[in-house]
Amino acid sequence: MDYKLNLHFHIVAGQQEFQDLLNSTDVKAMYQKCVELSESTPLDTEGKLRGYCVVCEKVVEFSYGWLYSHMEKINFREHLLCPGCNLNNRQRGIANVVFKLLV
Numbered sequence: 001m002d003y004k005l006n007l008h009f010h011i012v013a014g015q016q017e018f019q020d021l022l023n024s025t026d027v028k029a030m031y032q033k034c035v036e037l038s039e040s041t042p043l044d045t046e047g048k049l050r051g052y053c054v055v056c057e058k059v060v061e062f063s064y065g066w067l068y069s070h071m072e073k074i075n076f077r078e079h080l081l082c083p084g085c086n087l088n089n090r091q092r093g094i095a096n097v098v099f100k101l102l103v
């Protein structure tokens, strides 16, 4: 499996474009994956998810759990941590944008 994805960033110009993005197949599939992982991860436990870290530039086992969540769904934005750089999903996303702007 190729874990190195070309992340897509969207510039949203208004409420309708934001709604359209939320209703897109890609975003719905991502949301469904988050729901499935949340449902299969008991409270107060952690899981692992293999993926590519753009900061470390290698495939890693990200860890996730219920920290920073409201106990309904895991907060993958704030708690999908890379074991190498220890950055969460949001921080790695920002780094990815900066890297793309510098290249």
Ligand SMILES: [Zn+2]
Pocket (backbone or CB within 6 Å): 053, 054, 055, 056, 057, 060, 082, 083, 084, 085, 086, 087
């Ligand atoms: Zn990393």
